[in-house]
Amino acid sequence: MTTDLPARMLRLLSLLQTRREWSGNELAERLGVTTRTVRRDIDRLRELEYPVEGTTGHAGGYRLAAGAAMPPLILDDEEATATAVALRTAAGQLTGMEETTLRALAKLEQVLPARLRSQVAALQQSTATIEWERRGPRTDPATLAALARACRDHESVTFAYTTRTGAVADRRVDPHYLVASGGLWYLLAHDRDRDHWRIYRLDRITELTPTRHRFTPRPVPGGDPASYVAGKIASAPVCYRAIATVREPAEAVRRRTFALATRIQEAGPGACTVDCSGDHLPGIAQILAGLGADYALDADEAVRDHLRTVARRALDAAG
Structure with a gap:
């Protein structure tokens, strides 16, 4: 039972942030108080300008709605650590969010307790991200x-x-x-x-x-x-068809190829087929190069022409 009022209010706010809607009975059970006490605590949150809405229906309920400003988030130790690491990793992964993500990370790290700040620092110091040039579409x-x-x-x-x-x-x-x-x-x-x-x-x-x-x-x-x-x-339909019959078991090919696992099928003892079809000729060539074994190819002429060009360049480079 949460008898200390400030602690109970923080616990109530934390619960409201974890789910879209709570019934009064559920909140009372979680906090170890009566539904009347829950109603009084909800009124206190509203006086502090937290946008808590009452909902209709069987037994009614409460939810934290969107307000003029976002209320402070209440995170436990594991949630705070996971959020900090995720923000650090996600920086630069979505269009328009690079700077915003780093600002959010700075705010979070500023208020982390010392014991959590050291955990987050250790995780960040022992991990690294390779940034590749993005040529494809990015998500809004x-x-x-x-x-x-x-x-x-x-x-x-x-x-x-x-x-x-x-x-x-x-x-x-x-x-x-x-x-x-x-x-x-x-x-x-x-x-x-x-x-x-x-x-x-x-x-x-x-x-x-x-x-x-x-x-x-x-x-x-x-x-x-x-x-x-x-x-x-x-x-899904694609622009270029390319099917490779590889002289190795499917499981061995799955371990080293870029192809989707669902596109690799057994084709008799010690052999499999790999569907490398796609809309991007260099991508098809990359998958074929990663097969790591001899194969026979059934493909559109555009695919074969591209492979010939790539092969000639490689031979010229090899001297």
Whole structure:
């Protein structure tokens, strides 16, 4: 039971920040007080200008709403450490967030207790990040944050989506999961108009709008969002076809190739096929170079022409 008022108020604020909505009975049970005490503590938070809303429905409840300014976050030791490390790692990973991420990290580290500051420093000193030149599309952080909220709150959204052919169409979906792969972010959602699961690249989403309509989450086919998205990416239409039959078992090839695991299939004793098809010729050549074994290639002529050019350059360089 939390009898000390300041400690109880901090605990109450922390609970309100961890979930979208709490019933009065749940809060009372967590704090070890009566629902009447919870109501008084909620009123105290409101007097301190924390935007706590009361909700209607069976038994009612409370939630921390958006206000004029963000209230102080209450983090435990593990949460604070994880946040600091994540901010340090994430700096520069999303368009427009490099400087903002570093400012947030500076604020957090300034107030960390000494025992946590040393933990974070040790983690940062023992890790490093290699920054590669980014040539592909990058995700808008506002879109990523809005979709993360919609997935968490089970709220339908609408947006304009640009397909791989350049066509733009309106979509109305129930967002379930965000999946990162190969430098891109994907949204796994159930399309309300087509009544079917769909995968959308976040860099192709514009005009994102929450609908304030709640939905009941559906089970993802196969039970694993990442595996489902990987399988769909592997089977998506591409510009260039390239299938390699490798003279090694599939498991050995999986350990050293850049190809998606779902694109590597057994093809008899000691052999497998690797689907290297894609929209980017240098990327196809990179996957083939990483196979690490002899292979036969069934590919479009554009792929073969590119490989011949790459091979001639390599031979010339080798003297």
